[in-house]
Amino acid sequence: MVTKVKSYRAQFSQWLHAKTGIAPLVVFRIIFGLMMFAGTVRFWAKGWIDALFIQPDNFFHYYGFEWVKPMGEFGMYTIFVLLLISSLFIALGLFYRWASVIYFILFTYIELIDIANYLNHYYFISLVALLMCFLPANRSFSVDVWRRPNIAVQKVSNWTVAALKFQLGLVYFFAGVAKLNQDWLFDAMPMSIWLQAKTHWPIVGHLFAEKWVAYSFSWMGCIFDLTVVFFLLSKRSRPFAYLALVVFHVITGIMFPIGMFPWIMILATLIFFSTDFHEKIIIFIRSKLNVKVQSSIGDNSLFLHGFKKKFLTGFLLTYVFFQMLFPFRYLLYPGDLFWTEQGYRFSWRVMLMEKAGTAFFYVTDPKTGKRGEVNNCQFLTPTQEKMMATQPDLILQYAHMIKQEVESRGLKDPIINAEVYVTLNGSRSKLFIDPKVNLAALEDDLKHKDWILDF
Amino acid sequence: MRIGVFLAMKRVLLLAGLVLGLLCLPSCGPDGPEDDVEYSDLFENVADNMIVPRYAQFQSDLSALEAGLNTFDASDVESLISLQDQFKATYLSWQSVSVFEFGPAAEYSALLRVNCNSFPANVSKIEENIEAGAYHLDFPSNYQAKGLPAFDYILFHADQNELLNELSSASRIAYMQDCLADMQGRVDEVVNAWDTYRNTFVGSEGNDQNSSLSLLFNQYLYDYEKLKRDKFSLPAGFATQYGIPLDADTSLVEGHFSKMSFQLIDANLAALENIYLGVGEGGTDGVGIFEKLKEYNAQSTVVDGDLAVAIQEHFAVCREVVDQYTNDLPFEIANNISQVQETSNAFQKMVPMIKNDMRSYLSVTVTLTDADGD
Numbered sequence: 035m036v037t038k039v040k041s042y043r044a045q046f047s048q049w050l051h052a053k054t055g056i057a058p059l060v061v062f063r064i065i066f067g068l069m070m071f072a073g074t075v076r077f078w079a080k081g082w083i084d085a086l087f088i089q090p091d092n093f094f095h096y097y098g099f100e101w102v103k104p105m106g107e108f109g110m111y112t113i114f115v116l117l118l119i120s121s122l123f124i125a126l127g128l129f130y131r132w133a134s135v136i137y138f139i140l141f142t143y144i145e146l147i148d149i150a151n152y153l154n155h156y157y158f159i160s161l162v163a164l165l166m167c168f169l170p171a172n173r174s175f176s177v178d179v180w181r182r183p184n185i186a187v188q189k190v191s192n193w194t195v196a197a198l199k200f201q202l203g204l205v206y207f208f209a210g211v212a213k214l215n216q217d218w219l220f221d222a223m224p225m226s227i228w229l230q231a232k233t234h235w236p237i238v239g240h241l242f243a244e245k246w247v248a249y250s251f252s253w254m255g256c257i258f259d260l261t262v263v264f265f266l267l268s269k270r271s272r273p274f275a276y277l278a279l280v281v282f283h284v285i286t287g288i289m290f291p292i293g294m295f296p297w298i299m300i301l302a303t304l305i306f307f308s309t310d311f312h313e314k315i316i317i318f319i320r321s322k323l324n325v326k327v328q329s330s331i332g333d334n335s336l337f338l339h340g341f342k343k344k345f346l347t348g349f350l351l352t353y354v355f356f357q358m359l360f361p362f363r364y365l366l367y368p369g370d371l372f373w374t375e376q377g378y379r380f381s382w383r384v385m386l387m388e389k390a391g392t393a394f395f396y397v398t399d400p401k402t403g404k405r406g407e408v409n410n411c412q413f414l415t416p417t418q419e420k421m422m423a424t425q426p427d428l429i430l431q432y433a434h435m436i437k438q439e440v441e442s443r444g445l446k447d448p449i450i451n452a453e454v455y456v457t458l459n460g461s462r463s464k465l466f467i468d469p470k471v472n473l474a475a476l477e478d479d480l481k482h483k484d485w486i487l488d489f
Numbered sequence: 490m491r492i493g494v495f496l497a498m499k500r501v502l503l504l505a506g507l508v509l510g511l512l513c514l515p516s517c518g519p520d521g522p523e524d525d526v527e528y529s530d531l532f533e534n535v536a537d538n539m540i541v542p543r544y545a546q547f548q549s550d551l552s553a554l555e556a557g558l559n560t561f562d563a564s565d566v567e568s569l570i571s572l573q574d575q576f577k578a579t580y581l582s583w584q585s586v587s588v589f590e591f592g593p594a595a596e597y598s599a600l601l602r603v604n605c606n607s608f609p610a611n612v613s614k615i616e617e618n619i620e621a622g623a624y625h626l627d628f629p630s631n632y633q634a635k636g637l638p639a640f641d642y643i644l645f646h647a648d649q650n651e652l653l654n655e656l657s658s659a660s661r662i663a664y665m666q667d668c669l670a671d672m673q674g675r676v677d678e679v680v681n682a683w684d685t686y687r688n689t690f691v692g693s694e695g696n697d698q699n700s701s702l703s704l705l706f707n708q709y710l711y712d713y714e715k716l717k718r719d720k721f722s723l724p725a726g727f728a729t730q731y732g733i734p735l736d737a738d739t740s741l742v743e744g745h746f747s748k749m750s751f752q753l754i755d756a757n758l759a760a761l762e763n764i765y766l767g768v769g770e771g772g773t774d775g776v777g778i779f780e781k782l783k784e785y786n787a788q789s790t791v792v793d794g795d796l797a798v799a800i801q802e803h804f805a806v807c808r809e810v811v812d813q814y815t816n817d818l819p820f821e822i823a824n825n826i827s828q829v830q831e832t833s834n835a836f837q838k839m840v841p842m843i844k845n846d847m848r849s850y851l852s853v854t855v856t857l858t859d860a861d862g863d
Contacts, residue, residue, distance in 0.1 A: 388849075
């Protein structure tokens with residue numbers, strides 16, 4: 035028994051470290067760098083740097099990252115300039131290791147500033163950026179190789195490409211698992227609501243009012259998410275799976291305000307194609323750019339040995355297990371996941387529910403008993419208010435923002451209550467949290483929040 | 490085999506391109522005639538039967554006020570009463586245009602809401618300005634010293650004899666004339682701009698931040714929340730300032746000196762209700778938000794059933810509770826706070842109906858950025 039486990043481990047390690055061509059990594063590096071560059075330009079052009087990091091008076095923190103603060107106007111624009119430069123350097127493969135580390139740190143920093151901006155897409159980018167720091171993606175067809183030809187390699191270990199495939203596959207698979215719920219499958223919710231809003235579309239619009247269309251979209255989306263990665267892995271089904279993937283992302287891209295994500299996924303999933311395919315892409319780019327092929331340097335390959343190899347295997351295994359288990363942490367909490375959102379984030383729950391809330395906050399002076407409704411726009415931007423109104427941890431944080439402001443103005447120990455009404459997937463609005471609980475007296479932690487009312 | 494795979498890929502990409510093109514047809518195809526813009530019927534009704542005629546009405550009310558000022562006779566009490574009545578009519582007329590603070594009205598040179606109706610009036614600043622005889626009404630420091638609240642103060646703050654006495658001073662009349670000219674200049678600009686903006690407004694597509702749909706909805710919500718908070722909760726002592734609970738302060742009400750607070754609130758509610766129902770100036774019922782919600786078969790999440798009807802009924806409830814009062818708001822706050830609290834609850838109940846339900850069915854986004862969550 036023990037030897038059997040050992041031999042599986044040995045086989046796995048052997049597979050991880052087997053040789054494969056570097057071309058997929060190189061193409062991925064270029065795509066990733068360029069897409070991140072374009073995404074940053076878009077973010078800037080839309081004025082979001084100002085709207086999200088400079089305008090707000092208060093920011094919602096990630097648990098454990100309360101110390102992350104925005105840097106003011108000059109600082110934030112500087113960071114975005116650095117993001118532009120580092121993403122371009124990643125694409126070029128110039129000072130790649132530094133560029134990828136800087137990109138990862140800065141991008142993650144930006145995301146940690148305000149949890150109200152959380153998107154699974156951004157989390158995905160952060161993770162890929164982290165992986166990129168460890169990948170030798172600059173060891174071929176890069177400025178680094180042009181500067182230092184001796185670092186060039188033609189073969190890399192399997193794990194490098196496999197790590198990216200794993201990350202991509204995980205997003206689809208878990209997005210599919212998340213759709214396995216009563217509302218999505220058997221009530222076509224919230225798909226019906228989303229389609230209802232598009233019934234004015236020419237030609238196809240009237241179809242969106244049909245219940246069967248909503249069911250088809252729901253089921254096809256779910257089946258696609260659950261299976262596409264396996265079809266992409268198999269050589270025979272790959273072209274068809276990729277076609278389905280393109281269609282899927284184009285449709286979702288047209289229908290929902292999800293920005294660059296569909297296009298990033300369409301390009302990123304090219305990594306599932308063969309080394310030959312990627313070599314052809316590189317040859318194509320070379321011919322367009324008129325760059326000569328470097329004189330072959332024999333069977334140059336990059337492999338790790340000894341401690342480094344062991345460390346890496348350990349790191350990868352930990353990463354994989356963490357990624358597979360973390361989305362299930364919601365099982366540790368009682369109550370309906372979509373309602374309480376305890377353990378909801380970082381789990382690839384993408385476009386899954388339609389939730390909206392209205393939050394009325396009240397401050398009471400404990401000495402005089404004087405009570406008044408808080409004017410939310412004196413503290414939050416409309417986006418922050420919207421996000422806060424449906425997420426218990428943000429409701430609690432907001433209460434503490436109010437408390438801090440009120441205490442700084444001389445009212446000590448205020449009692450802060452919130453009357454929050456939330457509708458989920460078109461349900462009747464219900465009281466979301468206990469309106470009697472004094473939020474100012476509670477501290478946020480990872481335990482179950484027993485002041486959330488039942489759905 | 491490898492070449493085969495490559496060829497297959499090529500075919501796949503070609504096919505993908507084709508599908509992409511096909512999918513694009515409905516959304517990026519050239520626009521057909523007229524009926525392509527989903528909300529054009531609503532926008533048309535709002536622009537042609539509400540915005541344009543209501544601004545014209547407000548403009549002519551201001552002119553009538555001007556005429557009253559020009560012919561004012563400080564020795565004649567009838568002259569004062571007629572000026573006061575014309576002011577009241579003008580203030581009520583303002584209530585039906587305050588919600589349209591987008592496009593021309595939101596231009597920096599117009600900014601009607603702050604320039605015409607920053608209440609409560611800053612009484613000492615007004616007196617100071619009149620005394621000095623020189624002032625820059627454009628300055629933000631004078632927002633609360635001009636506009637309709639300044640008239641409210643000057644024309645109503647004392648009994649008739651004292652007012653007539655005060656108004657015999659030319660500088661007081663001149664100050665009102667300047668305040669009036671300040672409003673007229675802005676309103677004329679807005680009225681003229683609507684000549685061309687009308688087609689922009691009606692032809693606007695989509696739901697991004699600058700679409701007519703977003704502008705109209707967001708101002709609609711803003712006007713309602715402003716009514717609820719500034720005109721009601723704040724003076725009643727139900728509100729906070731930066732989180733600090735405030736005491737009731739009846740001097741904060743709109744129309745404090747003319748004791749018009751409830752009439753103004755009711756006129757404001759009526760204006761919002763008319764937009765909702767699609768009732769134009771002159772009473773013809775056209776396409777409003779109500780009709781749109783009906784079209785979508787929208788369901789309320791706040792009460793059972795049809796959203797269009799729920800909001801309609803709740804407007805009626807709100808107006809009814811306001812109409813029940815026999816005195817002005819400061820009196821009711823001082824003497825009848827429990828009923829005032831109930832009215833506040835009624836106003837509150839409308840918020841999620843507009844902010845969540847109506848917004849959701851009209852597909853107006855709150856977030857500027859991309860989404861993936863809900």
